[in-house]
Amino acid sequence: MPVLTSADGTAIAYEYGGRGPALVLVDGALCHRSARPLAALLERDFTVYAYDRRGRGESGDTPPGAVDREVEDLRALVAAAGGRAGVYGKSSGAALALRAAAAEPGVTRLALYEPPFIAEAGLAEQAAAYSVRLRELLAAGRRGDAVALFMAHAGVPEPAVAGMRAQPHWSAFEAIAPTLALDDAALGDGFVPRDLARRVEVPVLVATGEASPQVLRQAARATAEAMPGAAFRTLEGQTHDVAAEALAPVLAEFFGG
Structure with missing residues (x-):
């Protein structure tokens, strides 16, 4: 399995497959490379990169932990993917992806599924x-x-x-x-980080599930509204545990645009 070295020297394990433009998948809490079913569907049109966030799976960790180090990890993965990549993040991984997109000019498009900014x-x-x-x-x-x-x-x-x-x-x-x-650090105070959101100038898609809790749907809507020009989609019948078969066509259309 390939390993890259992040800015602070931490080893980050990743895998990739498929063909086409690079697309990086970012997991939420307590997961590592959980999006393999989604990746398998997207690999028809994209070179899909999935990685173990630091402290998980085969990736290392270098204390003290900080959200800025995780942003550096994601930036390093974009560099490993050729310097330009779309990024999709789910749940708290969506909050991390937002932060990375605000800092990394190599992120070409950004898709977020239910970032749990529950203070909204x-x-x-x-x-x-x-x-x-x-x-x-x-x-x-x-x-x-x-x-x-x-x-x-x-x-x-x-x-x-x-x-x-x-x-x-x-x-x-x-x-x-x-x-x-x-x-938790990626989510900050629980509100959408609007100063960072305004820095994201690439096309953005924010999605939520029709059957998800109201708090998550409201958080997703607030995230979209905080990002200039962001598209907002509600996936029929889906919950926070969104089905790969329902999500993949939406992401393929967005990242293929």
Whole structure:
């Protein structure tokens, strides 16, 4: 598997396939290269790059973590893709992609799916309380509790979280729990970073799911409105866990434009 070296010396693992213009996929929280089904559909028209964000999968990590280091990682991947690439980000990965697009002139087009800027829906206090508690739990080494806190924050019912904690795969979540702080940092205070959004001058698509929670749909709408000329799409019948088959044609049309 190819590995690139980010600006601070951290090794970032990635994979790519397909043919055509470069397209980079950015995962959300607790995921690494989770968009493989989506990549398989997009590889018909694009050279698709997927990577392990720092601290996940086969990528390294160099403390202290910071959102600026993650932006540097994504910029390095765009460089590895030939210096010009479209970028698609989902959830907190969309917030990271937005930040990178504001800093990286090699990003040619930007697509975002439901960046969870929940303060835009009146949940600024909830976002702030989550940030404080997350850092407390991580500082205390309570990784499992940090993951459970994130899942509750994301709307997963408490019984479901309890059931997941009893499963063998929970240890994999605990292993990358510190990366939750990076996702939270990418979201800042929970509001759309309008100063950064205004710097993105390339074509932008912001999408949401028709069946997603109202808070996420409102956050997506606010993100689109903060970015001059951004297109906004609602995908019929889709939730935050958007189906690759529903999303791929939308992205192919946008990035192929």
